[in-house]
Amino acid sequence: MMRWFRAFLPKEERFFDLFDRHAQTVIQGAIALQGMLNGGEETPVYCQRVNQFENDADNITREVLTAVRRTFITPFDRGDIKNLITSLDDAIDQMQQTAKAVMLFEVRTFEPPMREIGGLLIECANLVGRALPLMQSIGPNVAMLTAITEELGKLEGRVDDLHDIGLKELFLKHREGNAMDFIVGVEIYDHLEKVADRFDDVANEINSIVIEQV
Numbered sequence: 001m002m003r004w005f006r007a008f009l010p011k012e013e014r015f016f017d018l019f020d021r022h023a024q025t026v027i028q029g030a031i032a033l034q035g036m037l038n039g040g041e042e043t044p045v046y047c048q049r050v051n052q053f054e055n056d057a058d059n060i061t062r063e064v065l066t067a068v069r070r071t072f073i074t075p076f077d078r079g080d081i082k083n084l085i086t087s088l089d090d091a092i093d094q095m096q097q098t099a100k101a102v103m104l105f106e107v108r109t110f111e112p113p114m115r116e117i118g119g120l121l122i123e124c125a126n127l128v129g130r131a132l133p134l135m136q137s138i139g140p141n142v143a144m145l146t147a148i149t150e151e152l153g154k155l156e157g158r159v160d161d162l163h164d165i166g167l168k169e170l171f172l173k174h175r176e177g178n179a180m181d182f183i184v185g186v187e188i189y190d191h192l193e194k195v196a197d198r199f200d201d202v203a204n205e206i207n208s209i210v211i212e213q214v
Helices: 002-007 014-037 043-070 078-104 112-137 139-174 179-213
Strands: none
Touching: 014 043, 014 078, 014 112, 043 078, 078 112, 078 179, 112 139, 112 179, 139 179
């Protein structure tokens, strides 16, 4: 009954503008992360870009959480809004953690699976950027939203596979060499995998909202 009643009330639509701004920031963060993973002397520049985009995303997240508290009628459940923006923010937080590890250990070269994961994370970010505007009208867009979240799950699985392949290659490369290089490589792989995990969390939040709204 309450869902039916809410459907006829005017809703605050600025949330979707904030979602879109955050998604675009995450996309830019993923592009900067890929630039970082290309390696070379420009690596610190790209690390700084990741940090800046993460800071921008944090500011947008705070705007969303403030709007949740101050808005009478939200587009969907307040808890769902908080969970959605938090999971999206967690994705770029993990990008920043990756960049921090790279700066801390002064890494300038990256393994091929790392670069491949970087490309997949851009795909994930772009998919989220496509999905969020569709949530303004969930009913007509259920099929597309479902397809996008399924694709996000597949990409997360591919990242998991590359993570495992990368760890095995690192072990074979460094088992009789520099243990520190192995440890640093493992940390970078783990952070990259966590970025994909957080995108999968975003997909789960979108699915949860879709189920509640249809």
